[in-house]
Amino acid sequence: MKYVIRNGILLDGTRDMQPQHGRSVFINGEKIERITDQTAEVPKGYKVIDAQGMYILPGLINMHVHLAGNGKPQKKQRDNAKLVRLLFSNPVSAKAAEVMVAGYAKIELMSGVTTIRTVGGLKDLDTRLRDEIAAGKKAGPRILAANEGISVPGGHMAGSVAIAATSIEEAVDLVRKADRQHVDLIKLMITGGVLDAKEKGVPGEMKMPPEMIRAICDEAHRLGYRTAAHTESTEGVIQALRNGVDSIEHGAAPTEEMIRLFKERKAFLTTTLSPALPYAMFPREVSNASEVEQFNGQVVFDGIRDCAKAAIENDIPVALGNDVGCPWITQYDFWRELVYFKNYTGVSNAYALYTATLNNAVLAGIGDITGSLEEGKCADLILVEENPLEDLQDLRNVRLVMARGRLYDKPTVRRKKIVDEELDKYLQA
Numbered sequence: 001m002k003y004v005i006r007n008g009i010l011l012d013g014t015r016d017m018q019p020q021h022g023r024s025v026f027i028n029g030e031k032i033e034r035i036t037d038q039t040a041e042v043p044k045g046y047k048v049i050d051a052q053g054m055y056i057l058p059g060l061i062n063m064h065v066h067l068a069g070n071g072k073p074q075k076k077q078r079d080n081a082k083l084v085r086l087l088f089s090n091p092v093s094a095k096a097a098e099v100m101v102a103g104y105a106k107i108e109l110m111s112g113v114t115t116i117r118t119v120g121g122l123k124d125l126d127t128r129l130r131d132e133i134a135a136g137k138k139a140g141p142r143i144l145a146a147n148e149g150i151s152v153p154g155g156h157m158a159g160s161v162a163i164a165a166t167s168i169e170e171a172v173d174l175v176r177k178a179d180r181q182h183v184d185l186i187k188l189m190i191t192g193g194v195l196d197a198k199e200k201g202v203p204g205e206m207k208m209p210p211e212m213i214r215a216i217c218d219e220a221h222r223l224g225y226r227t228a229a230h231t232e233s234t235e236g237v238i239q240a241l242r243n244g245v246d247s248i249e250h251g252a253a254p255t256e257e258m259i260r261l262f263k264e265r266k267a268f269l270t271t272t273l274s275p276a277l278p279y280a281m282f283p284r285e286v287s288n289a290s291e292v293e294q295f296n297g298q299v300v301f302d303g304i305r306d307c308a309k310a311a312i313e314n315d316i317p318v319a320l321g322n323d324v325g326c327p328w329i330t331q332y333d334f335w336r337e338l339v340y341f342k343n344y345t346g347v348s349n350a351y352a353l354y355t356a357t358l359n360n361a362v363l364a365g366i367g368d369i370t371g372s373l374e375e376g377k378c379a380d381l382i383l384v385e386e387n388p389l390e391d392l393q394d395l396r397n398v399r400l401v402m403a404r405g406r407l408y409d410k411p412t413v414r415r416k417k418i419v420d421e422e423l424d425k426y427l428q429a
């Protein structure tokens, strides 16, 4: 299909983006063919889309996604490992899991997210879905997939969206298994998380031995993959960076040594404020968190915020993801992460939008194909009514989505009322 989008205001996704009036975007097949003056003649064969003065911007890129969950608030912690075992114990429920995952990916797309990076999923569902979407068989965002993460017995997500390696040999074998599934990156779980901690002050306890981190990263690099690690304590981040991790997922209270290691390794940080916020800030009768979980949620939230701030101050690249799948984090709310990023680290709206588009694309290794509105790049774009540079909340309602040139007019998502009601209280700093 060929389209021309006219009468819109362009935000191109670059760091210093400014609204560009009077531009037309020509799309031919999957790609942006050219961006011209409004007055340019439209050749035959192009379907004209009137943007009616709306803002045209690159589709968002969510760098930390788990496709196995819908973010529904929970009364109490579930045994996720047991649930996953049950799910894959028979072909009917296994098929249902596949359908569920595809449905969640579609919600990301309908909310304006045209690329996701998955960092812990069920079996090889993420790579399979990635290929089906790429082949045009299903509607969904571009997927960079890690499939199952690598954890240790008793470690983060072990048995649900990660496999526990009991030895270094097993861990290396898991890297090779991921390679056979043609993943895009390798995910490892180095520390615990908020819900893994049974005592106050230890939410990011080391779980994976440094030698195992090293062996996983070495094998991944040998096979041509980059590594992303769940890390939620200062010690965890330092061990991750010392042993070859390429991206720190979440982050923790920064130190000078941590900053130095980030630079030496040329690693980046994926900031995820969304999952910690409910634990840290909601009244406990709303979050259903224990006192220990609330305390640790605050430790993690502060660590992620301070790590992001220190990274920005020190020119360490920062990506954004929202850890969707965690309680309260739905597949359609990535825009909230941009709002938190701006509110809690003090960056501008333009910088938050640049981070969630072009910068995320560059850090994911696909900066040459998506992330900005430029001639020759994929036609991954969205339309919103008001200017997100004035208010990032305008990203909540996306009026049109185009992914690799495929048009989704008037996309809708079914919102959960309770999630909106509670999270909307935290949109101001």
Ligand SMILES: [Zn+2]
Pocket (backbone or CB within 6 Å): 064, 066, 119, 120, 230, 323
């Ligand atoms: Zn995660």
